[in-house]
Amino acid sequence: MAISKQRKEELVANYAEWLKQSQAVILTEYIGLSMKQIDDLRSKVREAGGEFHIVKNTLGKLAFERAGLEVPESLMEGSTAAAFAFNDAPAMAKVLTEFARTSEFVKIKAGYLENRLITDVEVKNLADLPPLPVMRAQLLGVINAPASKLVRTLAEPARQVAAVIKAFAEKDSAPVAA
Numbered sequence: 001m002a003i004s005k006q007r008k009e010e011l012v013a014n015y016a017e018w019l020k021q022s023q024a025v026i027l028t029e030y031i032g033l034s035m036k037q038i039d040d041l042r043s044k045v046r047e048a049g050g051e052f053h054i055v056k057n058t059l060g061k062l063a064f065e066r067a068g069l070e071v072p073e074s075l076m077e078g079s080t081a082a083a084f085a086f087n088d089a090p091a092m093a094k095v096l097t098e099f100a101r102t103s104e105f106v107k108i109k110a111g112y113l114e115n116r117l118i119t120d121v122e123v124k125n126l127a128d129l130p131p132l133p134v135m136r137a138q139l140l141g142v143i144n145a146p147a148s149k150l151v152r153t154l155a156e157p158a159r160q161v162a163a164v165i166k167a168f169a170e171k172d173s174a175p176v177a178a
Helices: 005-021 035-047 057-066 089-102 120-127 132-173
Strands: 024-029 050-054 081-085 107-113 116-119
Touching: 005 057, 005 081, 024 089, 035 050, 035 089, 081 089, 089 107, 089 120, 107 120, 116 120
Parallel strands: none
Antiparallel strands: 024 081, 024 107, 050 081, 107 116
């Protein structure tokens, strides 16, 4: 079924806006997926805070150009679907690489991370990063470590003095052995 020129323009505008809003965009090949599998993948992508859309190559290329991104010709060949990561790029990469690992029909072509072209290997490396809450907790631990060490170092002399006084007090109050 043919798409009207107005609808094509709306799609290009939507895709260009999503490209600008996304932390990452991952391009995949999806030959052979059933609609049930595509819907399953879309729901997993939505849970990760993104959108998954099948993109007509000519419209996708126009959207990338409109968003100010250069896209190699090889990425816009064959069947193309784009996953837009609005919140958590590693989570999106993880969803797609897991799906590609379990499905013989999905292949990751490449992606864009903060407007920089990344290869399929880099997308898989991005998927290996821990989720955003875990990364925040690790960063907070690294930031807090010097402060807590400083507090322990400053409190140690006072703790030692208190231990000596306590030992001296216990020695004086101990019964004298005959």
